[in-house]
Amino acid sequence: xxxxxxxxxxxxxxxxxxxxxxxxxxxxxxxxxxxxxxxxxxxxxxxxxxxxxxxxxxxxxxxxxxxxxxxxxxxxxxxxxxxxxxxxxxxxxxxxxxxxxxxxxxxxxxxxxxxxxxxxxxxxxxxxxxxxxxxxxxxxxxxxxxxxxxxxxxxxxxxxxxxxxxxxxxxxxxxxxxxxxxxxxxxxxxxxxxxxxxxxxxxxxxxxxxxxxxxxxxxxxxxxxxxxxxxxxxxxxxxxx
Amino acid sequence: xxxxxxxxxxxxxxxxxxxxxxxxxxxxxxxxxxxxxxxxxxxxxxxxxxxxxxxxxxxxxxxxxxxxxxxxxxxxxxxxxxxxxxxxxxxxxxxxxxxxxxxxxxxxxxxxxxxxxxxxxxxxxxxxxxxxxxxxxxxxxxxxxxxxxxxxxxxxxxxxxxxxxxxxxxxxxxxxxxxxxxxxxxxxxxxxxxxxxxxxxxxxxxxxxxxxxxxxxxxxxxxxxxxxxxxxxxxxxxxxxxxxxxxxxxxxxxxxxxxxxxxxxxxxxxxxxxxxxxxxxxxxxxxxxxxxxxxxxxxxxxxxxxxxxxxxxxxxxxxxxxxxxxxxxxxxxxxxxxxxxxxxxxxxxxxxxxxxxxxxxxxxxxxxxxxxxxxxxxxxxxxxxxxxxxxxxxxxxxxxxxxxxxxxxxxxxxxxxxxxxxxxxxxxxxxxxxxxxxxxxxxxxxxxxxxxxxxxxxxxxxxxxxxxx
Numbered sequence: 001x002x003x004x005x006x007x008x009x010x011x012x013x014x015x016x017x018x019x020x021x022x023x024x025x026x027x028x029x030x031x032x033x034x035x036x037x038x039x040x041x042x043x044x045x046x047x048x049x050x051x052x053x054x055x056x057x058x059x060x061x062x063x064x065x066x067x068x069x070x071x072x073x074x075x076x077x078x079x080x081x082x083x084x085x086x087x088x089x090x091x092x093x094x095x096x097x098x099x100x101x102x103x104x105x106x107x108x109x110x111x112x113x114x115x116x117x118x119x120x121x122x123x124x125x126x127x128x129x130x131x132x133x134x135x136x137x138x139x140x141x142x143x144x145x146x147x148x149x150x151x152x153x154x155x156x157x158x159x160x161x162x163x164x165x166x167x168x169x170x171x172x173x174x175x176x177x178x179x180x181x182x183x184x185x186x187x188x189x190x191x192x193x194x195x196x197x198x199x200x201x202x203x204x205x206x207x208x209x210x211x212x213x214x215x216x217x218x219x220x221x222x223x224x225x226x227x228x229x230x231x232x233x234x235x236x237x238x239x240x241x
Numbered sequence: 242x243x244x245x246x247x248x249x250x251x252x253x254x255x256x257x258x259x260x261x262x263x264x265x266x267x268x269x270x271x272x273x274x275x276x277x278x279x280x281x282x283x284x285x286x287x288x289x290x291x292x293x294x295x296x297x298x299x300x301x302x303x304x305x306x307x308x309x310x311x312x313x314x315x316x317x318x319x320x321x322x323x324x325x326x327x328x329x330x331x332x333x334x335x336x337x338x339x340x341x342x343x344x345x346x347x348x349x350x351x352x353x354x355x356x357x358x359x360x361x362x363x364x365x366x367x368x369x370x371x372x373x374x375x376x377x378x379x380x381x382x383x384x385x386x387x388x389x390x391x392x393x394x395x396x397x398x399x400x401x402x403x404x405x406x407x408x409x410x411x412x413x414x415x416x417x418x419x420x421x422x423x424x425x426x427x428x429x430x431x432x433x434x435x436x437x438x439x440x441x442x443x444x445x446x447x448x449x450x451x452x453x454x455x456x457x458x459x460x461x462x463x464x465x466x467x468x469x470x471x472x473x474x475x476x477x478x479x480x481x482x483x484x485x486x487x488x489x490x491x492x493x494x495x496x497x498x499x500x501x502x503x504x505x506x507x508x509x510x511x512x513x514x515x516x517x518x519x520x521x522x523x524x525x526x527x528x529x530x531x532x533x534x535x536x537x538x539x540x541x542x543x544x545x546x547x548x549x550x551x552x553x554x555x556x557x558x559x560x561x562x563x564x565x566x567x568x569x570x571x572x573x574x575x576x577x578x579x580x581x582x583x584x585x586x587x588x589x590x591x592x593x594x595x596x597x598x599x600x601x602x603x604x605x606x607x608x609x610x611x612x613x614x615x616x617x618x619x620x621x622x623x624x625x626x627x628x629x630x631x632x633x634x635x636x637x638x639x640x641x642x643x644x645x646x647x648x649x650x651x652x653x654x655x656x657x658x659x660x661x662x663x664x665x666x667x668x669x670x671x672x673x674x675x676x677x678x679x680x681x682x683x684x685x686x687x688x689x690x691x692x693x694x695x696x697x698x699x700x701x702x703x704x705x706x707x708x709x710x
Contacts, residue, residue, distance in 0.1 A: 188292035201349040207295045218295050219640070 014038050023091035023176055024065050025119070025141070028133030037134065040123040043067065047110035055107045060098035062118040066090045069114025070186050072195075073106040084195040087111075087187060089169075091176055093141050111187050156236075161196045162206045163235035166216070170225060181225040185218075251523075251680070254662055255516050258684045263693070264536065265627055265686050266558065267585055268620040269610055271578070273692055278586055278609030286584035286611075287345035290569050293582075297569045298384065299346060300354035301377060302560065303335070304574030306592065307364040309399065312433045314421075314463060314491050316498045318576040318590050319360045328365050331574075331592060334599040336376045338573045341604055343380035352381040354568055356560055357393040363400050367407045374411060390415060390565060397439040405446035416447050417456035417487070422463055423474040430464035430508055437477065444481060454544060457483040461518045462491035464508030468517045475522060479529045485546060486531060486539040487561070488522055523680070535627060535679045538562055555628035562628070575605075583612040615691065618643065623686045630674035630682075637671075652689050659685060 015026045016034050026034055046068070047053065053064060056075065064071075071088045085106055088094045098104045099121065128135040156164065166183070174180035185192070193200040210216050215231050217224045225231060263270040290296055304318075307328055311321045320327070355377060362370070370393075383389060392415035393408065400408070408416075420440055421433060428434045447455055457478055461471060478486060493509050495501040510518065523533065531539040532547040538561060540546040549555045549564040556563045558570060558580070572579040576590040586609030589595050598605035612620065618641050625632050634645035646653065656672065659665045664678035665685060674685060687693050 185294050188289075189294055189296075190292060192294070200347065204295050204349060211295070220293060222640075223294065 015041065018067070020065075020067070020091040020176070024093075025134065025137055027137045029131065033131050033134065036127060036131070040120050040127060042118045042120075044116055044118060046113050046115040047071075049110060049112050051110050053108040053110070053116060054095070054104045056104055058104045060095070060102045060104055060121065062120050063093055063095040063099075063124070064108065064116045064118055065093050067115040067117055070111045071108050071114055071116065072111055072187065072191060073108050075106045082194065083197075084191055087169075087191075087195065089172055089176065092172070093145070096142055096145050111191070158196075158198050158202055159206050159209070159234060160236055161198070162192075162203065163210075163215075163231050165192070165196060166223065166225070167231060167235050170228075181228070183223045183225070185221045185223050251520050251677070252516055254664075254677075254681070255519065256512075257662070258681050259512075260684070262683045262687050263690070264683065265623050265690075266561065267578070267580060268623045268690065269585070269612070269616055269692055270690075271585075271587060274585065274587055274608040274610050276608050278584070278611065279606055280604045282584055282609060282611060283579070283581065283586055283604055283606060284345060286582040290582040291345075291347040291350065296347065296350055297567055298353040298565075299350050299381065300356070300558070300565070300568035300570045301339075301342075301352060301381070302570060302572045302577055303355070303357045303362070303373060303377075304359065304572065304577040304588075305331075305357060305362045305364055306360040306575050307331070308359065308361045308396075309364060310432065311500055311503075312421075313431045313500050313503045314460065315500055316492075316494070317360065320592065325366070328369060330596075332365075332369060332373065334596050335373070335574055337599050338605065339376055339380050341599075341602070342571045342573065342579075346381070348382065350382070350569075351384040352377070353384040353388055353390065354563075354565060355389075355391045358560070359394060361396045361399060362393050363396050363404075367404050367411070370408065371411055390563075392417065392560075394419060395443055397443050398433075398435045400443050402442045402446040405443045406450055409447060409450035409452050414453040415456070416443075416452055416454075417458055417485075418443060418483070419458050420474075420478070421458065421460045422466065422471070423477045424465070424470045426465045427463050427470065430504065432503070441481070444483070454485060455483045456485035456487060457481065458487045458489060460489045460491050461522060462493070462510060462515045464504050464510075466510050466514075466518060468514060468521055471518045472521060472525070475525045479525065482529075482541070484541050484544040486526060488519075488526070488537050488539065490519075490537070533676075533679055534562055535630070535682045536561065550628075553629050557624055557627050579609075583617065585610050585612070618648070619689055619691060622649075622689050626674065626686050626689070627682050630679060631671065632673070633671040635670065649689065655688055659688070 015021055015024070015038050016031065018024070018026075021027070026037055029037060044053075053071065066088050068090055070090075071094060072084050073086050073088065073094055074082050074084050076082055086094070088108075094108055095104065097106065124138070128138055169183050170180045173183060189203050190200045193203045196203070207216075207218055210231075211218060213230070215225070215227050215234070217226055263272070305328070306318055306320050308319050308321050309323055355374070357370070357373075365373070374391075389412070391413045393413050395405075395416050395418045397418055397420070405416075418440060420435075421431065422428060423437060423440075425434070444455060459474060459478060493501060493504065493506070495504070495506070526539050527533060530541060532542055532550065534540055534546050534550055534555070536557075538546065540550075542548075545564045546555070546562055554564055556565060556567055558568070569582060570578075570580040572586075572588065575588055575592055575595045578585065578587045586606045588605045589598065589607040595605045610616075621641065622632065622637065625637070638645040638648075656665065656667060659678070659681075660667050660672075663675055664681050665672045665674055674682065678685060
């Protein structure tokens with residue numbers, strides 16, 4: 001079985017060769033259109049742990065697609081506290097929230113060694129007007145982002161939130177063709193805690209409780225879901241999409 | 242898993258597999274530690290260990306390097322002194338080191354194990370030991386009493402009955418008693434003279450106070466030992482019936498260990514004699530009801546180690562076997578080894594250097610190693626061999642995201658000898674260590690050690706490892 005941390009798309013791959021093509025922007029493009037899309041994409045060097053792709057307030061020019069690893073987007077609230085608004089997995093886009101204000105609202109930081117493709121937004125926009133399937137996929141991906149952030153805004157108890165978080169990751173990995181029961185939790189627990197607005201100790205305590213209840217098993221960063229139904233029941237109305 | 246071993250056909254195998262090899266209390270072993278490893282690396286591993294979804298509990302090993310007299314066989318890092326003041330000075334620095342470590346760990350990292358080793362931990366008075374325990378309690382968050390394992394190595398010559406009582410009341414619930422041999426001639430030859438009464442007194446006192454586990458250390462291969470003399474020592478040990486017995490091999494390496502030059506080479510039992518003592522010991526102890534755990538350790542079936550062996554909960558760490566869930570181990574004191582997440586490190590061995598570094602406010606690390614992904618895979622595999630004695634190719638492969646046969650194709654090709662000698666049984670699904678094979682765990686584990694080169698190590702005049710048996 002392959003887990004998600006193993007299947008990495010080397011950063012020199014073009015869209016046409018990339019394993020993530022089925023999830024990312026190129027969905028539905030033929031080879032000629034694909035070549036046009038490739039021409040506006042720059043693949044970066046891999047980012048080391050904790051390197052920033054862009055910082056909040058920086059002028060917007062590109063949106064990004066995760067090629068390997070994982071990125072977090074972080075906003076700083078009025079009182080100066082950092083809040084992690086999202087984790088971005090391979091094949092997912094980030095930077096979309098900068099389109100309207102024309103500047104990045106959050107900072108995007110790599111977790112572990114990770115890589116992205118940068119897509120010049122102006123060029124993407126004009127290309128999308130020519131290529132209907134690109135436009136459709138772009139809208140669909142944007143809608144998904146909106147959906148995720150709305151779901152997170154609802155109030156839940158701590159164990160519901162954590163269960164929902166695990167299920168959402170499981171779902172997102174499943175869509176990418178990875179195992180939905182084995183998840184590598186590459187993010188530090190303080191980041192999970194920050195994202196879910198709870199204490200780091202609470203995250204670990206809940207994980208231990210879930211383990212004792214037979215819902216899952218954790219070895220190091222390797223999480224194995226043992227009882228998906230019970231986890232879903234626990235998550236209740238919490239987001240699983 | 243039953244570990245009754247037919248001992249009569251062991252001799253040829255013991256000869257064949259008697260090579261120099263590591264004891265795998267860690268993988269990579271201390272030989273792979275390098276000087277480039279420093280406090281920044283340690284800090285990195287400590288922080289990463291805090292950031293796991295469920296951080297491991299903590300364990301602390303406290304090294305007390307002092308001894309009142311020199312045991313000639315001993316290869317440990319130690320200082321011979323009668324001055325109690327030496328201990329007091331040392332403790333001042335030890336406390337600062339403990340506090341320095343503690344600040345790196347998150348508040349919910351409960352301390353589940355405390356272990357004192359040496360040297361001679363009981364070189365310290367019970368009042369001093371209490372002080373060390375208090376500093377540890379002040380610096381860390383202790384686990385609940387029923388999950389807290391507090392162990393100490395006892396030199397029966399330095400502890401009275403009353404002091405033993407005090408130690409148990411203080412919280413020590415595991416004691417290992419250094420007996421080595423009851424024979425007066427052997428005791429004289431190794432310069433460690435202690436009466437049966439001294440040993441029995443501390444054990445009786447520990448039992449009277451309901452200590453959880455009593456272990457006795459004995460050593461075979463010591464000067465003046467014979468099959469017959471050691472048989473009498475075994476009589477005594479079996480009569481005492483401790484929960485655990487560690488039967489260590491004396492490796493005579495006078496070129497490397499200065500103290501051993503005080504032992505007359507003529508007094509060392511011949512290889513044949515030594516093998517006879519060893520096979521005799523295994524036979525006698527198993528007949529007396531002990532289960533062979535592996536790597537020199539025996540335990541009564543009622544002891545937690547034997548139970549853990551039976552149901553797959555055995556762990557291996559720097560102190561040998563344990564039943565505890567894996568902990569991050571903080572080693573404090575000279576020469577102590579820490580094992581935090583993917584980093585192992587060892588402190589400086591000289592007390593003066595140790596004090597200098599602690600004085601400067603830095604951790605007194607001498608060397609260490611950052612585990613590579615390959616190290617981690619092999620460390621897990623060796624742990625499985627040493628503890629569970631069973632490896633399933635598919636389970637192990639799935640857990641580590643490897644195809645076992647491809648990853649270990651070379652190693653799997655080198656197992657036929659072990660299989661022929663019935664030390665392991667190989668099937669399509671995996672391999673398992675036979676009861677006989679448990680005596681040769683090191684030899685089996687060595688096959689999967691990427692750093693181990695048998696030919697170069699066997700032919701050296703100054704072996705860096707002890708012999709495997």
